[in-house]
Amino acid sequence: MKVLVVGANGQIGKHLVTSIQDHDQLEAKAMIRKEEQASYFENMGAETAVVDLEGDVEPIAQAAEGVDAIVFTAGSGPNTGADKTVLVDLDGAVKTMQAAKKAGVKRYVMISSYDTTREAIQSAPESFAPYVAAKHYADEWLRSTDLDHTIIHPGRLTNENGNGKVNAATDVERDEIPREDVANVILSSLEHDSTIGKEFQVVKGNTSINDAIKSL
Amino acid sequence: MKVLVVGANGQIGKHLVTSIQDHDQLEAKAMIRKEEQASYFENMGAETAVVDLEGDVEPIAQAAEGVDAIVFTAGSGPNTGADKTVLVDLDGAVKTMQAAKKAGVKRYVMISSYDTTREAIQSAPESFAPYVAAKHYADEWLRSTDLDHTIIHPGRLTNENGNGKVNAATDVERDEIPREDVANVILSSLEHDSTIGKEFQVVKGNTSINDAIKSL
Numbered sequence: 383m384k385v386l387v388v389g390a391n392g393q394i395g396k397h398l399v400t401s402i403q404d405h406d407q408l409e410a411k412a413m414i415r416k417e418e419q420a421s422y423f424e425n426m427g428a429e430t431a432v433v434d435l436e437g438d439v440e441p442i443a444q445a446a447e448g449v450d451a452i453v454f455t456a457g458s459g460p461n462t463g464a465d466k467t468v469l470v471d472l473d474g475a476v477k478t479m480q481a482a483k484k485a486g487v488k489r490y491v492m493i494s495s496y497d498t499t500r501e502a503i504q505s506a507p508e509s510f511a512p513y514v515a516a517k518h519y520a521d522e523w524l525r526s527t528d529l530d531h532t533i534i535h536p537g538r539l540t541n542e543n544g545n546g547k548v549n550a551a552t553d554v555e556r557d558e559i560p561r562e563d564v565a566n567v568i569l570s571s572l573e574h575d576s577t578i579g580k581e582f583q584v585v586k587g588n589t590s591i592n593d594a595i596k597s598l
Numbered sequence: 599m600k601v602l603v604v605g606a607n608g609q610i611g612k613h614l615v616t617s618i619q620d621h622d623q624l625e626a627k628a629m630i631r632k633e634e635q636a637s638y639f640e641n642m643g644a645e646t647a648v649v650d651l652e653g654d655v656e657p658i659a660q661a662a663e664g665v666d667a668i669v670f671t672a673g674s675g676p677n678t679g680a681d682k683t684v685l686v687d688l689d690g691a692v693k694t695m696q697a698a699k700k701a702g703v704k705r706y707v708m709i710s711s712y713d714t715t716r717e718a719i720q721s722a723p724e725s726f727a728p729y730v731a732a733k734h735y736a737d738e739w740l741r742s743t744d745l746d747h748t749i750i751h752p753g754r755l756t757n758e759n760g761n762g763k764v765n766a767a768t769d770v771e772r773d774e775i776p777r778e779d780v781a782n783v784i785l786s787s788l789e790h791d792s793t794i795g796k797e798f799q800v801v802k803g804n805t806s807i808n809d810a811i812k813s814l
Contacts, residue, residue, distance in 0.1 A: 438720065451662070465680035468728040472684075472735065474717060503689060504654065512684040519688065519735055 386449040386487075387409045388435070388442075388478050389456025391419045391430075393541070395491060397565035398455060399428050405569065413445050413456075435474035436552040442481035451572055452482050460580035471513065476518040479527055489578075490529040491571055493564070494521050496537050496556060496583060521581075532571045533581030536564045550594040551589025557585035570595040578582060600721030601788060602627045602665040602703075604651070604658075605625060605672025606636045606644075608641050609757070610709060613781035614671060617747045621785065629672075651690035653735045658697035667697050667705035667788055676782050680728040687729065687778050691736040695743055705746040705794075708739050709780070710743055712753050713774060737797075765803025766810040773801035786811040 385402055389395045402410040404425045412423035412430045420430040431445035434455055446452060454475050475492070482490055494503075495567045498518040507515045525529050534548030544562030549555075567584050569589050571577040582598055589597075601618055605611045606628030618626040619642045622738040623807055626701045628639040638647040647661035651672055652668075662668060670691055690707070716735040722730045742749050753775045760778030765771075783800050786807050800812055805813075 433698075436720075439716070462682060465682060465728045468680060468684045468688075469719075473731045500655070504652075509681070512681045515684045515689045519692075522730075526629045531797070 383407060383446065384409050384411060384571065386413055386431075386446050388452060388454045390414050390423060390430075390583070391416075392440045392457060394415055394455045394457055394539070394561045394564050396567075397562045398568055399452065400426060400438070401565050403428055407511035408569070408572070411445070413442075423442070427525055429472045435477065439477045439480045439484065442478055443484035446478075446481050446487050449485070449487055451491065452478055452487055453455050453491045453493070453568055453572075454478055455493040455568070457493070458498055467513045467516040469558050471516040472520050476523050477530060477534065479524060481529070482529055488530045490524065490527075490531045492521065492524055492531065492533045493568065494533050494535045494581070496535050498535070502507075509578075510567050530575075530578045531569045532577040532579075534567060535581065535583040536567070536569065537585035539564065545586075546591055547588055548584050548591055548594050550582050550584040550598060552582055554583045554585050554587075559585045562589065566587070567595065599623060599666045599788065600625050600627060600664065602629055602647075602662050602668045602726065604629045604637060604668060604670045606630050606646075607632075608671055608673060610671045610755070611776045611781050612638075613760075613778045614669065614784055615639055616642060617781050617785050622786070624785070627665055628694050630657075631643070635808070651693065652685050655693045655696045655700065658693055662694075662697050662701035662703050664703070665703055667707065668694055668703055669707045669784055669788075670684055670694055671709040671784070673709070683729045683732040686731040688736050692739050695740060695745060698745055699743070704746045705745045705788070706740065706743075707784055708737065708740055708747065710749050710751050710797070712751050714751070720759045726756075730771065732811050736773035745792045746791075748793040749801040750780070750783060750787065750793075751797065752783070753799070753801035755780065761802075761803055762807055762809055763802070764800050766800040766814060770796055770799045770801050770803075775801045779807065782807050783811065 391414045402408045410428040433441045495517045503514045537557045540558050542560040544560040576593040607630045615626040618624045626644040649657045710732040719730045753773045758776040760776040
């Protein structure tokens with residue numbers, strides 16, 4: 383299975399491409415914004431595609447040609463400006479869904495935010511609310527497509543080493559989770575078609591990632 | 599017909615409430631953000647409802663109880679921050695559509711931007727692009743509802759006096775239009791059910807507003 387990782391140069395993206403390249407049956411295609419980011423991924427044997435998420439759908443569709451799944455883990459992040467959040471987290475995400483359709487890719491995994499409900503938009507601190515709203519509408523758009531989608535809502539991201547154990551369910555108590563574990567949750571979701579049409583929150587926990595994903 | 603004007607205190611909103619109150623068969627309910635804005639509308643005999651578009655859907659639905667149509671002419675405007683554009687122009691707009699459904703209101707008129715296509719997002723100046731994107735997704739959301747909707751795409755807004763003449767069609771050459779004329783285009787759209795399910799661009803022109811609206 384070949385996986386287009388959108389936002390490969392992000393912190394989760396780098397872990398994900400690494401995990402995919404370490405896996406016997408999977409190969410990664412790293413979608414990145416700048417040419418100079420390519421060597422990092424080429425050195426681990428991954429294909430790359432330099433595409434601007436703020437540009438047209440067509441180059442994204444070309445990058446998606448021949449892949450079996452798309453993972454959206456790009457993100458302006460909650461700390462960049464609100465201008466980028468609507469253009470990347472919402473519009474960029476929707477363009478990758480439209481690109482998936484154009485390229486005939488059915489499988490799509492979205493890395494969302496922990497809570498993107500209407501209530502979460504309203505209860506968010508003022509500086510965070512636009513990000514939550516952008517993720518809310520990206521998730522809503524994905525739910526309305528006929529893509530074989532999975533929406534992952536991770537807890538507060540840390541840079542600690544992953545330990546391969548998580549707590550995953552529709553609703554879990556808010557907690558943190560290492561980005562490395564999130565990457566392996568994505569990988570496990572790609573391996574288990576039982577996650578198609580599902581969405582779940584995930585934080586650190588006591589269950590091995592594969593068991594947690596299979597029990598969803 | 600009673601019309602809930604969302605964003606009544608805006609420049610188009612004030613013209614619209616005035617025009618509605620001057621009309622024999624129509625009455626306005628002005629939805630405003632602050633209590634101190636109410637007297638302006640009460641002095642012309644209009645009802646008011648103080649509701650925060652960044653709050654819950656429920657108070658908006660209560661304001662919409664018993665009205666026959668909703669006009670969305672609220673707007674952070676292209677010159678406010680991108681944080682407000684996603685929370686007001688997109689999320690606020692969607693909440694009024696959800697409120698319409700809750701309150702059983704079928705008729706909905708959206709004041710959009712001149713061009714909210716994918717191409718317009720990409721060709722917009724960087725500071726304007728988030729606003730175009732927010733309006734794009736609000737329009738997309740409205741098209742996906744079963745509301746009896748009309749989407750109006752006015753040209754560059756001016757504060758000149760309206761002369762009651764416009765050029766309206768699916769695509770018209772970009773030009774300016776007085777806000778007062780936009781208000782009367784909205785009024786005419788409410789009066790002509792032939793505009794249901796349609797969207798059009800409108801700029802200043804040579805055709806009387808009613809004739810322009812009827813010919814759409």
